[in-house]
Structures are given as C-alpha cells and as structure tokens.
Amino acid sequence: MFCAPPQPLHPSLRPRPRPLWPAPRCSNSNEAQPSPSPSSAAAAGGIRRLVLTPEGRAKLDPRPDRDFYAFPRLVTHVDDGFIATLTDLYRERLRAGCDVLDLMSSWVSHLPPEVQFGRVVGHGLNAQELARNPRLDYYFVKDLNKEQQLELEGSSFDAVLCTVSVQYLQSPEKVFAEIFRVLKPGGVCIVSFSNRMFYEKAIGAWREGTAYSRVQLVTQYFQCVEGFTQPEMIRKLPSAGGSSASPLDAVMRLFGVAGSDPFYAVISYRNFRPM
Template sequence: MLSIPQKWHFSSHPLPRISSVLNPPGEIKRVVLSPKGRTKLNPLPDREFYASPRFVKHVDDKFISNLRDLYGEILRPEMEILDLCSSWVSHLPDEVAYERVVGHGLNAQELARNPRLSYFFVKDLNKDQKLEMEDSTFHAVLCTVSVQYLQQPEKVFAEVFRVLRPGGVFIVSFSNRLFYEKAIAAWRDGTGYSRVQLVVQYFQCVEGFTQPQVIRKLPNAKQGNSIFSQIAGVFGLLSGSDPFYAVIAYKNFKPIYE
C-alpha cells in the first residue's frame, strides 16, 4: 500500500476551469500592429494600384524553386487549397493535380490567366477581411510574397484559421522585395529577421495555431553585401539571390501522414 508523506498537503479548493483561462479557438488574443505600423506611403485604395495587370514574377527562379519544393513536401494531391493574394502564377508543383485550388487577388485579369485555379474571386482584404466561405473548408491556405501589404493581418489570420480544416496548414512565404509605397510601415522599417518575427506574431496572436515553424534560405554571403545591392533588393531590382523565408503553422495540430 502506498503511503502519502505527512508533509504533502492537498488543497480543498477546486482547480480553475480551463475554459475561463483559454481563449476560444480562432479568437484574436492581442493586437500586433500599432496604428502607425499599419500605414502606407501610398494611401490610395489598393484596387486602384493593382488595376493594371502585372504579368511578371516578383521573385527570382531560386526562390520559386525553394517554394515549389516546400509545397511538394507539405501539400498533398487530395487537398483543397486557398491561394490568398494570388496572381497569374501560384508556384505549385507542375506534376501535382490538387483536388481544388481557389484563388484570391486584386486583379481579375491576372487571376484569369492562372492555370492552377479552379475559380477565383477579387477582394481587397485591407477594406474587408471577411472571407465569404464556410468554416473548415480548406486543407491549406497559401500567401506568397504578399503578407507585407496586409493592414489588418490579425483579422486576416483569424479568418484563415476559420476557413482551415482542423490540421490544415497556412504557409506564408516572402522575400525582401516589395512595392515600397504599398508595404505597411512595420514591414518597410524592418529587417529580414524582424519581418520573420512579425509574421510569427501574426500566427501567435490567433488562438489555436500551432507554434510557427520558420524556414530561412539566404543567398551566399558574397552576394548582395553592397549598399546598392541591398537597396536594389528592397525595391525588387535584382534578378537573383532573393532570400527565401517561410513561416508555417497548423490549425489545432500538425497531422502525421503515412
């Protein structure tokens, strides 16, 4: 028979209810950005800025190769995918046919040219963050080189959480290129490290996402060290050696596939 030492004392007070401590899944726990951090140098509506189609790739071939490899590791053919802030290309692996890929963006002409999309819709997420979709619709949500333009990222990430299925993944990828006048101040004023941490905080501010995983693939140290190279990289003028960053988290849990 196990005897309990006399020095151990057990409280008769009941433990607090967990539901009174934790936030409901999908709830925004805290605000990440200050009002100033959300501002843009160009305050005109984004729909006007993106009114004319841009049939260009905003990152270099190495970045795209890294992104396709990442998608190949995480995404599965039977998945239904939402490509958020998409364009005329989705950078999905060519050899994989997914169950469904829904595109979102700001220019209908660009989205109509994207061969991977089952259908698409146009919406300015800086004006209205609500996604007109049912809860738990998608296995995966992607956001490629566009997170820097979100002025209400907390609300957007909460909406992504809502439309993801349990175990669904949100993959946010970016480099150092941007439309400078359209990026939010918190992003413009940051470094590669601080921008990664900013996206990590976007995930962490929504109750229910798993601990974000960060992937960094930086160019060779011999490249991009000059002041000109750094400035050119910020403005998207370099044709190669883009740094690759991705932040990944899952809704509720990370699934294990055989």
C-alpha cells in the same frame, strides 16, 4: 528595401478558371470577431491581442489598393531561385488531392506541376491576373484591407498559401483569424516572402523592419490567433561567396537589383500538425 523591376515570364495558359461568383456565404458560426482588448480571453480562432500599432499599419500611398492593382501585372516578383525553393516546400507540405486557397494570388501560383490537387481557389485584387492562372479552379476578387471576412465555408481547405504579399495587410490579425476559420483541423498555412515589396504600399512595420523583425512579425500574426500551432520558420539565404561579397554588389542587392532573393517562410497549422 525597394522592389526591383520584376521579370516577365512567358505564359503557358490552360482554359481560364471560373470566377467564384457569387461567393458562398459563411455557414460556420466561428467567424472572426472584432479585435478584442489584449486582456480578453479568446476561444479557438479568436483574436487574442493586436500585433500592430496604428503607425505600423499605415502605408505611404493611401490610395485604395484596388486602384493600385487596377491593371494586370503578368510578371513574377521574385527570382527563379526563390520560386524553386517555394515549389519544393509546397511539394513537401501539400499532399495530392488536398483543397488549396491561394490567398493574395496572381497569374501564377508556383504549385508543383506534377501534383493534382482537389481544388485550388484563388483570391486577389485583379480579375484579369486570376483568370489567367492555370492552376486555379475558381477565383474571387476582394480587398482585404477594406473587409477581411472571406465569403468561404469554414473548415473547407487543407491549405492556405500567401506568397510575397503579407507585407501589404493592414489588418493581419483579422485576416489570420479568417485563415484559421477556413482551414480544416490539421490544415496548414504557409506564408512566404523575400526582401522585395512595393515600398509605398507596404505597411510601416514592414518597411521599417529588418529580415529578422519581419519573420517575427509574421510569427506574431499566427500567435495572436488562438489555436494555431507554434509557427515554424524556414530560411534560405543567398550564398555570400564569390563576387556577391563585393561592396558594390551589396549596395545593389540593397535596392533589389542584383544578387539572389532571400527566401523566408513561416508555417503554422490549425490545432495540430498531422503526423
């Protein structure tokens, strides 16, 4: 599936968020450890098994991701329907006053505009994009395919969000172990995605997969880390009625240039889901 040219949005900017620099060092000893063998027992937050093969982690474009994202892309990578569905999901799952980590973020976070959060920390690969995100209080730049440890305190966030970016992670097991570490007990992680991607930068397991296999892949990312709750999947597909059922439209949707974007989200909690 090829990524369609994204649609620019008109920016409405607030004062720029502050960079989280220098980032606080981790003080929690439950850091993600090197990936164990599949037979190793894992404590809470430890990696139980590897999900991807070496081939599944490979990208067609081997250049460093920092080079690929060197210039800001002040665009959205999914359509308005996807964004509205995602914002409604955040409205349902994120309570006012909670602390949020927006992982692999950009210049927009799609959070409900009427909800006031305790703090929102953004992470990404382009400082200019992050500086223009009006919902971020702080931000930091880090290539998670080079080094996965987040220089953030353990058990410090109520929610971790990852929007249309999980397909680029080459070491998802270690990243999800870090997500577990920085979440508070009962904290939620929401991973959302569609069928669009920068094809040359997506990992092989994602490029060669189907919608079903991609959902299963993200589910396994949660399941490979000891302590996450059973993942929950949410799906919203475009209507098949009317002209969208024509063969031409189906072919165009295949290349991401027509039709609505399907919405997928996989959700899990650290240790337990709060009542």
